[in-house]
Amino acid sequence: MGYQLELRHFNYFLAVAEELHYRKAAEKLCISQPGLSRQIKQMEEILEVKLFVRTKKKVSLTAAGEYLKSEIEFILNHLEVTKKQLRHIRDGNFGEVRIGFLGSAMQEVIPDLLIKLKDKFPGIQTNLEELSNNAQINAIVKDKLDMGFVRTARVPEGLNIQPVYTDTFSVVLPELYPLLTREFRDVGQLAEENFILFAQDYSPLYFDTVMSICEDAGFTPKVSHKSVHAQTIFKLVENNLGIAIIPTSLQYGFQMKVKFIELKNIPQRAVLSVCWKEDNRNPALRHCINLLLNQSR
Amino acid sequence: MGYQLELRHFNYFLAVAEELHYRKAAEKLCISQPGLSRQIKQMEEILEVKLFVRTKKKVSLTAAGEYLKSEIEFILNHLEVTKKQLRHIRDGNFGEVRIGFLGSAMQEVIPDLLIKLKDKFPGIQTNLEELSNNAQINAIVKDKLDMGFVRTARVPEGLNIQPVYTDTFSVVLPELYPLLTREFRDVGQLAEENFILFAQDYSPLYFDTVMSICEDAGFTPKVSHKSVHAQTIFKLVENNLGIAIIPTSLQYGFQMKVKFIELKNIPQRAVLSVCWKEDNRNPALRHCINLLLNQSR
DNA sequence: CTAATTGATAACCCATAGTTATTAAGTGTG
DNA sequence: CACACTTAATAACTATGGGTTATCAATTAG
Numbered sequence: 001m002g003y004q005l006e007l008r009h010f011n012y013f014l015a016v017a018e019e020l021h022y023r024k025a026a027e028k029l030c031i032s033q034p035g036l037s038r039q040i041k042q043m044e045e046i047l048e049v050k051l052f053v054r055t056k057k058k059v060s061l062t063a064a065g066e067y068l069k070s071e072i073e074f075i076l077n078h079l080e081v082t083k084k085q086l087r088h089i090r091d092g093n094f095g096e097v098r099i100g101f102l103g104s105a106m107q108e109v110i111p112d113l114l115i116k117l118k119d120k121f122p123g124i125q126t127n128l129e130e131l132s133n134n135a136q137i138n139a140i141v142k143d144k145l146d147m148g149f150v151r152t153a154r155v156p157e158g159l160n161i162q163p164v165y166t167d168t169f170s171v172v173l174p175e176l177y178p179l180l181t182r183e184f185r186d187v188g189q190l191a192e193e194n195f196i197l198f199a200q201d202y203s204p205l206y207f208d209t210v211m212s213i214c215e216d217a218g219f220t221p222k223v224s225h226k227s228v229h230a231q232t233i234f235k236l237v238e239n240n241l242g243i244a245i246i247p248t249s250l251q252y253g254f255q256m257k258v259k260f261i262e263l264k265n266i267p268q269r270a271v272l273s274v275c276w277k278e279d280n281r282n283p284a285l286r287h288c289i290n291l292l293l294n295q296s297r
Numbered sequence: 298m299g300y301q302l303e304l305r306h307f308n309y310f311l312a313v314a315e316e317l318h319y320r321k322a323a324e325k326l327c328i329s330q331p332g333l334s335r336q337i338k339q340m341e342e343i344l345e346v347k348l349f350v351r352t353k354k355k356v357s358l359t360a361a362g363e364y365l366k367s368e369i370e371f372i373l374n375h376l377e378v379t380k381k382q383l384r385h386i387r388d389g390n391f392g393e394v395r396i397g398f399l400g401s402a403m404q405e406v407i408p409d410l411l412i413k414l415k416d417k418f419p420g421i422q423t424n425l426e427e428l429s430n431n432a433q434i435n436a437i438v439k440d441k442l443d444m445g446f447v448r449t450a451r452v453p454e455g456l457n458i459q460p461v462y463t464d465t466f467s468v469v470l471p472e473l474y475p476l477l478t479r480e481f482r483d484v485g486q487l488a489e490e491n492f493i494l495f496a497q498d499y500s501p502l503y504f505d506t507v508m509s510i511c512e513d514a515g516f517t518p519k520v521s522h523k524s525v526h527a528q529t530i531f532k533l534v535e536n537n538l539g540i541a542i543i544p545t546s547l548q549y550g551f552q553m554k555v556k557f558i559e560l561k562n563i564p565q566r567a568v569l570s571v572c573w574k575e576d577n578r579n580p581a582l583r584h585c586i587n588l589l590l591n592q593s594r
Numbered sequence: 595c596t597a598a599t600t601g602a603t604a605a606c607c608c609a610t611a612g613t614t615a616t617t618a619a620g621t622g623t624g
Numbered sequence: 625c626a627c628a629c630t631t632a633a634t635a636a637c638t639a640t641g642g643g644t645t646a647t648c649a650a651t652t653a654g
Contacts, residue, residue: 005376006303008611022632035612037633047380049387057620057631064386071379074578075372079302082368083344089361090346158576279455279576281371305642319601332643334602354600354651 007079009043010072012036016052017069020059077143085282094123095284098146100136101128102203103230105149105272107249109165109292116291124284132202132228140277146285147276152205158278164292165249165272168262169213172237172244175257184261187245188217194224194242202228209268210245216266234258247272304376306340307369309333313349314366317356374440382579391420392581395443397433398425399500400527402446402569404546406462406589413588421581429499429525437574443582444573449502455575461589462546462569465559466510469534469541472554481558484542485514491521491539499525506565507542513563531555544569 015025016036026033044051051065061069088095101110110128117124131139136148137155155161171190173179179189191214200207214221224242227233233244234256247270251260274292276285312322313333323330341348348362358366385392398407407425414421428436433445434452452458468487470476476486488511497504511518521539524530530541531553544567548557571589573582 003610004305006305008301008303023630031611032613033631034614034633034635039611041633047383049383054632059632064383067386068379068383071375071578075375075379078368078372078375082365082372086344086346086361086365089364090359277576279574281368300641320599328642329644330601331603331645336642338602351601356601 003042003046005043005046007076009039009046010076012039013043013051014069014072014076016040016059017061017065020061022059074143081143081282088123088125092123093125094121094287095282096125096127097282097284097288098127098144099129099288100131100139100145100148102133102136102149102151102272103130104151104247104250104270105165106130107252109149109272113288113292117288120291121284121287124287133204134201137275140275143277143280146280146282147274147288150273150275151203151270152273152275155275159275160278161273161275162289162293163271163273167247167249167270167272168264169210169245169266169268169270170248170251170260170262172234172246172251172258172260174237174240174243175259177243177259181259181261186217186265187213187263188219190243191217191219191221193222195221196225196227196233196236196242196244197223198233198246199226199228206247206270209270213245213263213266213268216268230254300339300343302340302343304373306336306343307373309336310340310348311366311369311373313337313356314358314362317358319356371440378440378579385420385422389420390422391418391584392579393422393424394579394581394585395424395426395441396585397428397436397442397445399430399433399446399448399569400427401448401544401547401567402462403427404549406446406569410585410589414585417588418581418584421584430501431498434572437572440574440577443577443579444571444585447570447572448500448568449570449572452572456572457575458570458572459586459590460568460570464544464546464567464569465561466507466542466563466565466567467545467548467557467559469531469543469548470556470558471534471537471540472556474540474556478556478558483514483562484510484560485516487540488514488516488518490519492518493522493524493530493533493539493541494520495530495543496523496525503544503567506567510542510560510563510565513565527551528553 012025012029015029016022019025019028022036022040023033026036029036040052047068049064049068050062051068053060053062085095099110114126117126129145131145131148133150133152136145136150137152137159139145140148140159141156149164150161152161171184171187195210195214197210198206211221225233225236227236230246230250231254233246234254236242237244238257245263248260248262274289276289309322309326312326313319316322316325319333320330323333326333337349344365346361346365347359348365350357350359382392396407411423414423426442428442428445430447430449433442433447434449434456436442437445437456438453446461447458449458468481468484492507492511494507495503508518522530522533524533527543527547528551530543531551533539534541535554542560545557545559571586573586
């Protein structure tokens, strides 16, 4: 009767909603099954809404339960972030920003940002994680990440995206490849080679752009290998397994027996963008974004 | 110890944060003061963060407490909205949309929307509230309102705005005013009259637009009265206390002894826009916005 | 000084979360 | 169909800890 909804109910509800099995959920929560049953029942009474359908050995969510699940996930995650921020504030820090990035952002943009952050906002903690374009965007939507460095043109509704670094492309050739830089005119000369590219699902935009570079030069490349790490690509090139086209800045920081020819005369550019959720409540994020966008102009 | 944060703590914390006085807060919560003291202390232990400073008869929030207050307010409000939505889903309804509006939106746009909603989504409940531009925008930012009908050009970051109805302006004159419609050429003829306008802080854009209409006609109007209700303005005009310039559609629905002359030949238009929060999680809102934006094109 | 605030502490009580034991109902096998 | 073996719900009990009252220490006001 005069009961009150509590966070405990939320955790119990989520466990059942995930397992769709009272005993298993109770085990996961380290409580007994009847206790769990009663709490869920109580929750339904408090909310005056049926959340689960128990029928013939099967537990399933009602429409309302489905909706509640996503909202509770949102609230509990928000709470976790808040707790973390609280500790940062207590320690005299301003907050934490969780940053996702593609490996290629580590060459220029991220070190720059970190140095400027340390200078202007020494209190802001950073938490870096290397992820694919899609993984970053999903994490940002779910508030698991505050911002991401991606190579993509379109993002879901509710996300903002701004270019922060524009790069030419370069061809990567084995060190002893019989073509001198001064003899190089355009990519068409490499039409017969095998190409090694970043995997399409890792960065669809990159993939399409490289294809368009080749098409502009009048051929369709034979793609022999796909990889997600620059190092792997360079290694393959070094071993004469093919050639590659990559964003120019990626060449720095590797010691490989390969040579680079920058494609200055084509219109395509590799654009690295920063992406964040419009309504992210993390105040430290705003400072980061401002630093990034002002420095690049 | 192995204590756990609960919603109860949130409500207690908010009461103390608002009253800044344990006894008064305890009274408001209908519990005893020692109980409240203990719960707050426990909360600080769980979070490992001091939330209040108790010093010499005065209770005040720490920086962390200040931050937590705003986050808890956000979470509890979100929870209330979720509960309401749950009941709508249970009742076979799709959800509830809380709509704010300026009085002038009630003539055309809102009745239209409500009829279409009833037709296409009979399950969506609406909750209408007449508010000023600013009050609406603040409420939308704080998730107290899902959408608003405003006359303004700029909105804070995170809000979307789209025009839904464009209107000419009309001059409002007393019924017996010695100027026939066919004699009317431009507003300049009314340069010597007193003007009655909507209050500037009620709708800054309207105010500026009317000023620009007069300036284009080569004079600066003498503003004698400001009001927030169309009815009041008409009443003042009826009693020869001045003349007005209003969005044309406002004239419908009133029985007043005034006449209207539409200003068809000036470029200014009164634009009514719909405004909503980009990341609003209310699924019913999307349907509303889609209905609105499709119908107006 | 005394009186009247304030929030914190201590000791107690009882509501209720969580327990164990059991039941009812469903599923599947031979 | 009887059988074992699930499942979640129910009943009765236990004990944690939220809320209570009584009191204290500290500050402020007169």
